[in-house]
Amino acid sequence: MHDVLIAGAGPVGLLLACELGRAGCDVLVLEQEERTNPWKTMPLGMRGVSASSVEVFHRRGMLRQLLIASGVEKYGTADEDQDTAPAPRSVSHFAGMMLDADNIDTGALPYRLPGPVLEGVMTSLEAVETVLAEQAAKLGVHIRRGAEVSDLRQDTESVTVRAGDHEHEGRWLVGCDGGRSTVRGLAGFEFTGTEPQFTGYTMLATVADPEKLQPGFSLTPDGMYLRMPTPGHIGMIDYDGGAYDRAQPPTVQHLQSVLRHVSGTDVTLTDVTLASTFTDRAKQTTTYQRGRVLLAGDAAHIHSPLGAQGLNTGIGDAVNLGWKLAATVHGHAPDDLFGTYTRERHPVGAQILDWTRAQSAVMKPGPHSRALQALIADLLNTRDGTTYVYKRTSGSAQRYDLGSTHPLVGRNAPDFRFADGTHLGDHMQEGQGVAVDFTTDRRLADALAGHEGLIRYVAGSARNEVGCGALLVRPDGVVAWADGLDPDRDQFARAAARWFGSPRA
Numbered sequence: 001m002h003d004v005l006i007a008g009a010g011p012v013g014l015l016l017a018c019e020l021g022r023a024g025c026d027v028l029v030l031e032q033e034e035r036t037n038p039w040k041t042m043p044l045g046m047r048g049v050s051a052s053s054v055e056v057f058h059r060r061g062m063l064r065q066l067l068i069a070s071g072v073e074k075y076g077t078a079d080e081d082q083d084t085a086p087a088p089r090s091v092s093h094f095a096g097m098m099l100d101a102d103n104i105d106t107g108a109l110p111y112r113l114p115g116p117v118l119e120g121v122m123t124s125l126e127a128v129e130t131v132l133a134e135q136a137a138k139l140g141v142h143i144r145r146g147a148e149v150s151d152l153r154q155d156t157e158s159v160t161v162r163a164g165d166h167e168h169e170g171r172w173l174v175g176c177d178g179g180r181s182t183v184r185g186l187a188g189f190e191f192t193g194t195e196p197q198f199t200g201y202t203m204l205a206t207v208a209d210p211e212k213l214q215p216g217f218s219l220t221p222d223g224m225y226l227r228m229p230t231p232g233h234i235g236m237i238d239y240d241g242g243a244y245d246r247a248q249p250p251t252v253q254h255l256q257s258v259l260r261h262v263s264g265t266d267v268t269l270t271d272v273t274l275a276s277t278f279t280d281r282a283k284q285t286t287t288y289q290r291g292r293v294l295l296a297g298d299a300a301h302i303h304s305p306l307g308a309q310g311l312n313t314g315i316g317d318a319v320n321l322g323w324k325l326a327a328t329v330h331g332h333a334p335d336d337l338f339g340t341y342t343r344e345r346h347p348v349g350a351q352i353l354d355w356t357r358a359q360s361a362v363m364k365p366g367p368h369s370r371a372l373q374a375l376i377a378d379l380l381n382t383r384d385g386t387t388y389v390y391k392r393t394s395g396s397a398q399r400y401d402l403g404s405t406h407p408l409v410g411r412n413a414p415d416f417r418f419a420d421g422t423h424l425g426d427h428m429q430e431g432q433g434v435a436v437d438f439t440t441d442r443r444l445a446d447a448l449a450g451h452e453g454l455i456r457y458v459a460g461s462a463r464n465e466v467g468c469g470a471l472l473v474r475p476d477g478v479v480a481w482a483d484g485l486d487p488d489r490d491q492f493a494r495a496a497a498r499w500f501g502s503p504r505a
C-alpha cells in the first residue's frame, strides 16, 4: 500500500508529490494523459507565477531550473549589497486595467527583502511540470501516465482507486485532477458557487489585419480582448452568460464574429491553429477533506483566469498540505495539524473567487460597470490603490490567522540574509521547519531537543531584521511564531510542539 496516491500530474499534483517524496513518503501519481499537450506549451500554455510562487521553487532548490525551463535569461533581482529591495517591476492588472509599477508604495512592503526572488516569472505549464516531474523522479516518486482515475472507495484505513485496468491502494488520496475533477465527484464533495456571465476564448490564429487590434488589454463597450506579443495569440471575453463554453468546437467564423463584436472592428481571421474556451464560473468545495480523500488546486476551486491566480493558489495549497500530510503519514503530527489545511486554505480560495468575480462585474458591458470602471481607474491612479492591488496579486497580502498579533506570524517569512551570505530560503531545501535565532547568546540553541530532523536551527545576525529576535518558520515558509529582541524560549518550545509535535525522548 502506498502512503499517498495523487490523481493528476499537473503542476499542483507534481509539486505535492515532490513535497511528500522529500519528506520520505511513498507516493504514486496517476495521470490520465500519456504526454504533454499543446495547451501546456507556449504561447497558449503561458502562465504568470507570482513572486510568492517563485519563492517556493527557490526554497526547494529549483529556482535555476524554473528560470531555464521558462526561457528567462535575465532575472534581475536585488544587488546583494543593498539594504532595501528595489521596487517591484512585474505587475499585474485588475479587470484589464494595468498597474503602474512606479505607483507602488514600497514602504508598505516591509517584509520584501533583497534576495534571489523578488519578481514573478512568466512561464508555461509545460516548463513548470517539466521541472517538477524531474525533481519528483529524483525524490523517488512514481508517476504512472495513461492512468485515468475512474473510481474510488475508502474506509477508515485506506483508499482504493481504479485507474484503467488497475487498482491502487493508498493510505490517503489527494485529488489534484483539475477543474473537472473526477475525485471531487466520486468522493462526494459539495461544490458550490456562482454560474458564469461570460465565455472566454484563448486562441492562436492568423490575423489578416492585426493593426486593427490594440496591443495588450482592451476593455470595450462589448467585453474585452487581449492581444499578446506573440502574433495571433489573442484572448477575448464575451458576456454571453457562458453559453458558448464547450458547446461546440470554436470555428474560425465563430471566433471572428466574437472578436469583431468585442473589439468593435472588422478584423479578419484567416486561420485558427488552436482555440479553447473558459468561463467565469466560480465554485469551491465546502471542505478540502472528506475522510481519507483531500483536494488541492483547481480540483478544489475554479474561477476565471482574470488576475492570473489559479496556479498560484494551487501552489499555495500544495506546499501547505505537503508537510502536514507527511507528518500525519509518519505519525508525528500534533493533534489537529491536518485540520489546519482546510482552515487555512479554504479562505484563501474563497478570496480568489471573489477577486475574479469583482473583475467580471467591473468588465461587464453596461452603464453600471462603466461607472465602476471609471472609479477603479481613479483608484488605480493612486499610490494606495495600486499598492493594494499589487499586494493582493503578488501574494504579499496573504496572512493566515494563527492566533497571534505579532505582525510576522501567519505571513510568508521574509527571506532574511545571514552574515555568511546565505538566505533563509537556502536553509529550507530539505523541507524542514526552521528556527531562526538572531540573538547573540544563541537563546534557542538547546530548545530544539526532540525535534531533530523536523526543525533546522539557523543562528546569526541578519540584515533587515524587522525588529525580530527569533522566529519559527514552518516548512511551507509561513511564520508560525515570532518574538521581539528578547525572545522567550518557553514560548518557542510551545510553538514548536504545536506545529511539530511533542519533543521525542
Ligand SMILES: Cc1cc2nc3c(=O)[nH]c(=O)nc-3n(C[C@H](O)[C@H](O)[C@H](O)COP(=O)(O)OP(=O)(O)OC[C@H]3O[C@@H](n4cnc5c(N)ncnc54)[C@H](O)[C@@H]3O)c2cc1C
Residues within 6 Å of the ligand: 007, 008, 009, 010, 011, 012, 013, 030, 031, 032, 033, 046, 047, 048, 049, 125, 147, 148, 149, 150, 176, 177, 178, 179, 181, 182, 183, 202, 278, 296, 297, 298, 299, 305, 307, 308, 309, 310, 311, 312, 313, 314
Ligand atoms: C487561459 C488560462 C490562463 C491562465 N493563466 C494563469 C496564470 O497566468 N497564472 C495562474 O496562476 N493561473 C493561470 N491559469 C489557471 C491555471 O492554469 C490553473 O489554475 C492550474 O493549471 C491548475 O493546476 P492543477 O494542477 O490544479 O490542475 P491542471 O493543471 O488542470 O492539472 C490537472 C491534471 O490532472 C489530470 N487529470 C484530470 N482528470 C484526471 C483523472 N480522472 N485521472 C488522472 N488524471 C487526471 C489532467 O490531465 C492534468 O494533467 C490560467 C488558466 C487558463 C484557462
